[in-house]
Amino acid sequence: MTIFAPTTDSHEQQAPPAARRRRRRVGVMSIVMLAFVALCGYLVGGFLRFTEEVNLLAKPAAFAAADGIVVLTGGAWRIDHAIDLLKEGRGRRLLISGVNPDTSVDALARLTDTDRKWFDCCVDIDYAAQNTVGNAEIAGRWAREQGFRDLILVTSDYHMPRSLIEFDRVGNIRSVTPYAVRRDDLWRGDEMPSAPGLRVLASEYVKLVAARFLSTVGIVAKQSVSTRVADLAE
Template structure:
């Protein structure tokens, strides 16, 4: 019985070439989008680092994560830029006395005008706990203190969670992350910006898909909030 001839390999090769070309095109477009997005993100961060001083607000909130953030937030409080300061995301083992010594601040100022949030576990938790604090205090506008590279993602989270009408960004800049006048990131700065850009994209995806982070605040804070609701 005669054998049927094998189909020509040419159509298969043609389909493979088309698939490879399509894959290369998708990768090129995605790479261009991500690269362009990163450049825009770096420019936005650089603009935050060059913002002038802020006007007075009802309160000030600083997100933990660096000594410079806390020092500059305390300076704003001492200068009368806000009536009270919330330090959000404090390590449970850190007391007000320790923070007053670290920032060279009179303990009396801590006792009268500083609130410590031990519950926030991440930026989402910072936004949630700040919202509770501001509503409890009746504050309508806040000065938000965090690092310049952290500010875009923080404002995104605060815009979704916090109900405070006005958030005034006050960006803290680390000199080792920028060159010259702060327009161009250093080698270390590029690494920090890339990591933060990835987190920003993840946040946008989370918003688009409706996924919620259930570990934003500690379980103790969640239980307290439910019992007071």
């Protein structure tokens, strides 16, 4: 007589329906929990890498001059550093992108303690860009009109990684050299962020992850350039 051992499937079929449903729920929950832990690990590791990258960007090495300089408004001392680069001859012209429409050229000259002649000869002001995507769009248009292929990009250290992603979309720009402006109040010593710095870095990291996702799927943020003001002021 041949005796067949019961299989797992037969045990499953013999189990009460409630027990089978319970086992399935446990299996699904285990998979969800493993996926959640893996996602958390990925995000935490990514945030640590992002923090290290920001810290390194704030210590720029020597770099060559470029065709033009682009500075993104919104952070302390960005414009001052960009104007210093212009005065040093690192670029032929400077674009200040994302300026509040109520801010005049004279006001910018006063705020940066810069002779108005520099603005008259070598500075263009963009009042149209509303976000980082818009900054990149306007900078690409400006570079094309000026015949520029190589740019120096000036923005805050924590903002630089996301800015480089958006500028990478612009096809007519050959190279972008980052010049990151460090906010000392966001760091404790040379390596560790302060408590306010952690909040700023965490917020910017979330935006960076979103920008990378949108870049991967080929989606560009909407309303990146104002429809009310769309010209560069000289």
